[in-house]
Amino acid sequence: MEVQWPLLVFSVLLGVTSGSFVFLAVGELTGRFKNVRFLGALIAFACLAVGGCVSVLHMGHPERATHLLGNLGSGLSKELFVVAIMGIVAFAYLVLAKKDYPGASKALGVVGGVVGLVLPFVAGASYLIAARPAWDSVTLPLMYTGAGLAMGMLLMCGLVLLGDRAAEDGGFAAKLALVGVVAMVVTALAYVAWIALAPHQDPTRSLERLVSGDFAAAFWVGVVVVGLAAPLALAAFVCARTGKARAAELATCMFVAFACSAVGAVALRVIMYGVGTSVERFIYQ
Template sequence: MEIAWSLVLFTALTGCGGWLFAGVAIDEFAKKTSKANFVAAIVALVLLIVGGLCSVTHLEHPENMMAALNHPTSGIFIEAVLVGIAAAFVIVYLVAYNRNEMLRRICAVVGAVVGVALSFMAGHSYLMDAVYTWNTMLLPLAYLGTAAASGFAVYALVAAIRHNETTPADMKIAFILLAVGGVAAALTSLLYLTGVMDVADMVLVAVGAVAVGGVVPLACGVAGLKAANSAAVLAAVAVAGALIGAVCLRCAMWMAYVPLENFFGITL
């Protein structure tokens, strides 16, 4: 099946934005890389907006978008609502940043929860009985895992740039999150890919999603715990790897499209 690039970018970018804001929320309580939080929130907002616009381009015409939003149970409607809610909480967070710590923390936590949920629901929307290779919970989990890696990688990069004179202890939490995201991306991608397709026939996609998208961020996260002076370089490599992996996983989903009717030798 032809890859829907607008949807690939939509899910990759909004998922990254949601998990990036999750990094902000975590540090609101850890207070280790707080210099990065305002800038990271702005980047998260941009990713949510740009990702949302990518989704709109998939529908091509405004009337198609309005028709989709008239069905509250549809995946498009749910995703649009989640993007809007997450973006709204990020905006309020930015407004409250230097004004109200309690409101800022509440917005960070709620916005992060919605952003994380968005990364899962973006994959959940594809679950359907008619498509054998999509109809598995491993798919939204893979979307979730790859988004975690890319979001935490961007957070680590922003933190490394903002804390240009940081100590290893300050950056520790950012690189721990990055390592956790790498593990999540590698495991969930591997489980999905091996569960629905012959990896031997799609080596490049499998390597891109699992090795580049998961193992690279994991390795950078572990290395960053011991080499704070190379934090920015390691984080930048992790961002590139995680985003490539996220895109590869989503491309694999489209390339592995197998309608259920194929198993019965009929065309519906």
């Protein structure tokens, strides 16, 4: 299947929104990261808005997007509703982040974190189609969720380390980012395992395409080395060096790790589309 770039970009930006709000929600629950609340919420909201606009480009007739409301049980309709809810919560939290309403900010931040966890999962679940075996597994939406946690948390951690509370919050932020990266590694490998174990095996959707076939470069370089190993090593390094190295240098490591995780997310989604061939194609050939 051809790569659907608008949807791919949309899902990656949704992931950044998701991980950012989960990070901010943890901060609200623990009384941390107040210095990055506004900027973090602004980045998350901007990613959601840009991602939503880009996703509409996938439709041959964007003006017909409202037709999704006529089928509320479809995956796309559910995705639309969750995105709308996330947008409302993100905007409200963004406004409150500039005000002094700690109770309301905490409540909205926690709601944003919960919706943030649901958002990439719902987006990934819209691909669960029995006719495309390499997609028909819960590991796919979990992979979307794990990548989002890593990207958003790495980005937010970098902002914390650049702020004036790096000494107080930097260590906790780095540990939280490392948890997000571990979630990304586990869920990404789980999805790759599903590709190898999915029913109705065929060369077009086999593990061999990733290991030694036409997707080998994207898999080994884009996913394994750049997308998983590099963020994991950098996040672990920052955790070990927090308080022992300059915060600005550690922030740079986190931003590089964020960029690497984004590259990995794109590469794995390209592979996902590539192996998303249909069983029906071979039945009626």
